[in-house]
Amino acid sequence: MDAVTAAIEAEETLTADGVPSVERARARIADGDVAGVVTAYDLPDGTGLDVVEAVREETAQTPCILFTDVSPMEIDTAQFGDAIVEYLNRDLPDAYDRLGFVAEDVLNHAAQVGFLAPDDEPERLAALAEYDVESLPVEDSFSRLTDLIASHFDAGVAFIGLIEREEENFLACHGADLDTLTREETICTHSMLQEDVMVVEDIRADRRFSENNSLEAMGIRSYAGANMTTPDGHVIGQVCLIDFEVRNYDEGEREELQDFAETAMEILELRRQVRDESAEDTEVPA
Structure with missing residues (x-):
C-alpha cells in the first residue's frame, strides 16, 4: 500500500489516502471528496469489486483503477456497472512508475466527460x-x-x-x-x-x-x-x-x-x- 501511495503522490497534482480493507475504503468513500480510487483485487475482507461497488453507490461517475496481478479473465467485469474502471497489471516491469501517470490521466478524462445518464x-x-x-x-x-x-x-x-x-x-x-x-x-x-x-x-x-x-x-x-x-x-x-x-x-x-x-x-x-x-x-x- 505504501508503494502505491508513493507512486500516486509522485505526480505533483495528486495526493492519496491509503486504506487497508474494503471496510475502511467504504468509510473513506462515504466521507466524500474522493476524486478517484485505486484498488487491489485481493483484499483482507473482500475484493476490489466491493470497493468499486461502494464507489458506484456513492458517485457512479468517480473513476476507479484496478491495480492487480489478477488476470482480467478471472474478474467479472460486468459487476463494474456504471463505475469508470481502468485496469493496470501490477506485474508489469514499470507498473508502479506508470500508476501515477494513469491515475492522473483517468482523473482528467473523467473531469472532461460530458455527463453520465441514469440507466433508465x-x-x-x-x-x-x-x-x-x-x-x-x-x-x-x-x-x-x-x-x-x-x-x-x-x-x-x-x-x-x-x-x-x-x-x-x-x-x-x-x-x-x-x-x-x-x-x-x-x-x-x-x-x-x-x-x-x-x-x-x-x-x-x-x-x-x-x-x-x-x-x-x-x-x-x-x-x-x-x-x-x-x-x-x-x-x-x-x-x-x-x-x-x-x-x-x-x-x-x-x-x-x-x-x-x-x-x-x-x-x-x-x-x-x-x-x-x-x-x-x-x-x-x-
Whole structure:
C-alpha cells in the first residue's frame, strides 16, 4: 500500500489516502471528496469489486483503477456497472512508475466527460414528457416554494430544475437569474444519480467541478441537491441549494431538503392530474 501511495503522490497534482480493507475504503468513500480510487483485487475482507461497488453507490461517475496481478479473465467485469474502471497489471516491469501517470490521466478524462445518464434514461425522459410543464400553471407555486426554501436554509440560492435530454430547465429560482444549464455544466447531472441528497461542501476542492467555468463565473462554492422522483420511480428533476461560501448540511437539513423536493414533485403531479382530468371532461364523443 505504501508503494502505491508513493507512486500516486509522485505526480505533483495528486495526493492519496491509503486504506487497508474494503471496510475502511467504504468509510473513506462515504466521507466524500474522493476524486478517484485505486484498488487491489485481493483484499483482507473482500475484493476490489466491493470497493468499486461502494464507489458506484456513492458517485457512479468517480473513476476507479484496478491495480492487480489478477488476470482480467478471472474478474467479472460486468459487476463494474456504471463505475469508470481502468485496469493496470501490477506485474508489469514499470507498473508502479506508470500508476501515477494513469491515475492522473483517468482523473482528467473523467473531469472532461460530458455527463453520465441514469440507466433508465429513455423511460425517465418519457416520464418527464408526460408532465408537459409548459402547460401546467406551476410558476407561481414554485416561486413561492423556492423563496421558502432559501429562507428556511438561509441560503443564497434555491432553485427547482427539470433535467431534460441535454439541459436542465429551471422552473423557479430564488437569488439568481438562472434559466438553463447544459447537463455538462450542472451539478444536478451528478446529483440525480444518487439516491440520497448530494452535498458538495466546497466546489473548488472537488475535481468533478473545480474546472467548471460556469460555476466559477457564478461564484458558487457549495451545493446540495435532492431528487424529484415520479410515482413510478423516475428522477425528473432536482430541488437544490447553492451558496457562495463553503458549507455543509447535517442529516436533519438533508432530510428537510428531500421533503421540499417531494413537495415540488407533489405539486407537479397534482397539476398533471387536474390537467388530464379536465381534458377528459372536455372531450366530445364521436
